[in-house]
Amino acid sequence: MSLVRESVVVTLDAAGRPHPAPLGVIERPPHLVLAPFRPSRTLDHLEARPFATVNYVDDVRIFAGCVTGRRRDWSVVPAERIPGFRLEAALAHSEVEVVAVEPDPLRPRFLAREVHFASHRPFLGLNRARHAVLEGAILISRLHLLPRGEVEAAFRRLRVLVEKTAGPAEREAWAWLEEALARAPADRAGAP
Numbered sequence: 221m222s223l224v225r226e227s228v229v230v231t232l233d234a235a236g237r238p239h240p241a242p243l244g245v246i247e248r249p250p251h252l253v254l255a256p257f258r259p260s261r262t263l264d265h266l267e268a269r270p271f272a273t274v275n276y277v278d279d280v281r282i283f284a285g286c287v288t289g290r291r292r293d294w295s296v297v298p299a300e301r302i303p304g305f306r307l308e309a310a311l312a313h314s315e316v317e318v319v320a321v322e323p324d325p326l327r328p329r330f331l332a333r334e335v336h337f338a339s340h341r342p343f344l345g346l347n348r349a350r351h352a353v354l355e356g357a358i359l360i361s362r363l364h365l366l367p368r369g370e371v372e373a374a375f376r377r378l379r380v381l382v383e384k385t386a387g388p389a390e391r392e393a394w395a396w397l398e399e400a401l402a403r404a405p406a407d408r409a410g411a412p
């Protein structure tokens with residue numbers, strides 16, 4: 221197994237606007253591998269233009285905002301070496317160019333070469349509430365695939381970590397996830 225960097229990938233839509241989406245980017249030296257499920261906008265964008273920025277963030281509201289649809293208008297600045305944008309909030313980011321695709325009907329693999337890496341802010345340590353929001357965001361993005369009871373049980377465990385260790389941003393992000401879960405239909409939910 222390879223290390224997965226839970227990142228926010230920013231692609232460009234057909235109009236050239238930035239589109240952020242949380243993605244697990246797989247380290248497979250010398251490549252970074254992007255594996256968006258079909259259908260997704262990120263996948264369409266990568267097929268149309270072979271560039272993206274991979275953003276390493278500690279503001280977990282970005283993960284929660286994107287998967288709940290609550291907020292996607294995160295500030296961006298132009299990328300340096302590729303056509304595109306990176307998140308203003310990124311602690312660091314990679315600029316990548318897709319150099320090969322492993323086709324798959326469900327989840328093709330985009331093999332990307334890192335053309336630029338830059339660091340912007342210090343990393344101030346791990347945090348359990350941020351981890352909880354990350355896990356909660358993944359569960360919300362898979363609500364349509366998972367049994368509702370399983371998601372609710374996981375939320376009960378993760379909620380404790382938020383109560384113990386969150387700051388204001390983590391609390392806000394967690395509240396968005398709780399709202400998305402509460403809004404979802406009781407049996408199996410469609411993504412919000």
Ligand SMILES: Cc1cc2nc3c(=O)[nH]c(=O)nc-3n(C[C@H](O)[C@H](O)[C@H](O)COP(=O)(O)O)c2cc1C
Nearest residue numbers: 226241242243244255256257260261262357358361
């Ligand atoms: C931490 C995290 C990692 C994710 N990793 C992936 C991934 O590797 N592939 C994927 O298709 N979706 C992944 N998702 C779900 C996508 O972010 C979500 O489906 C998103 O809406 C992408 O769709 P879009 O490109 O249409 O916006 C992840 C979500 C989270 C919170």
